[in-house]
Amino acid sequence: MQINFVSLSDVVRAIAPRVDVAEEEVELYSAQPANDGPLWEMLARRPARQCFQESRAAIQLLECLFKTSAGPRWFDTVLRGYPLQSEDARKEGRDELVRFVNQEQEFKASVERMRSPFARWHDRRFDGENQPARALDYPKMRRSNEIGFDRTELISYLVDNGVSYSPQLLAPPRTEPPAPSTSTACGQLPEVPSYLASGAVARAFDGCASWTKSEWSRMLGDAGPWLSAARRGPKTATHSPALWDPVIIARALAAGVRRKRQIDGTQKYIEVKTSLRRLDRVFEHPEMHEWRKSWEREREELETYQVDNTDPA
Known part of the structure; x- marks a missing residue:
């Protein structure tokens, strides 16, 4: 049976955009914009918003996937070089989701440390190279890229449990681009671009x-x-x-x-x-x-x- 694999990290990222975070909370933990203007304000707030959304998406997944022993099958792509069902992957997946959940508190703590008058680099602005941004460094969560689910099975489970997600972010990637098309059939949605x-x-x-x-x-x-x-x-x-x-x-x-x-x-x-x-x-x-x-x-x-x-x- 062909497994249409989707990684745990991609599932978290697909649910995150549907998680509401209060603007006041985002602003409280955001950097000062590098320049004036709405775009720079949006970019300055992105690290905090993304971090909070992903942490809270992980909470939803923990509650959804581990409330009972039943649930979608877990797969590991490392054991044989292809998705192989693994009970150990389920245990590791829980640990990875807890890391995502803890990411929000770590982010907030790092911002507070940077803002402390006793911080060594208290006069540095937050940007893509500093401590808060490193809280979102996905290579540190590499295991969550290697374990995951069958895509169709996981989507069905999310729908049954009322978990909202971005369909585009859970669309399967294609390795070969299709031929260009200038028309779309009536009622048919355009295809999601291939990564x-x-x-x-x-x-x-x-x-x-x-x-x-x-x-x-x-x-x-x-x-x-x-x-x-x-x-x-x-x-x-x-x-x-x-x-x-x-x-x-x-x-x-x-x-x-x-x-x-x-x-x-x-x-x-x-x-x-x-x-x-x-x-x-x-x-x-x-x-x-x-x-x-x-x-x-x-x-x-x-x-x-x-x-x-x-x-x-």
Whole structure:
């Protein structure tokens, strides 16, 4: 029987957007925006919101999956290099969900420490490189990428138990893009874009933020916090490679990412933004054809917020 595997971490991320978090709570634990404007305010609040939503999504899963001994089967992709049913995976899954739950308190504690007048780095702003963001570093939860469920079985179980989730985030990734289609059958929803392999992402984003294709490949192989947010699917030596959401990567590049540059003989971090026009060229690649409409919608939102683009490359 073919198992349509979905990882535990992807399930948490699919439920998280449907979790309501009070704006007052998000604001209390958010960084000061790097610049003025609604977009920068939204980006400053994203780490706290994402952390809180995922922690509370994990609580829902704990209550749903472990309230009885019955439930969807658990699978481990490491034992044989393919999804293999495992009771141990169920036990480990519970531990991983508890880690997700604890993530919120760890995040809040780290923010309080950073804001303390006695903190060593009390005068540093929170950004994609600092302590709060590291609370969302998915490589630290690698096991949750390796264990999971049969996708169809899990979705049926979530529906039966009234757990709301984002259908797009639980859609199965495809390794080969379908032929482009200009029409959609009456009443039929358009297909969800395929997440992209690392090689396709490196080729498409070659030159963005002055990173070459080989530099992109290295970064995708050891993703930091801002890239981890775009990662989808498992990433193990014995299973399928990581897959990526290119629109999330493009959004981060438009807002600005930090990179090292040699300035006056010294290595320094600077913020590099990529223009929307340059990102348009990324989505002209043949491998990006499924993502063009998603990028157009995202581009309109970015234009609305009037992002200051400073990378004309």
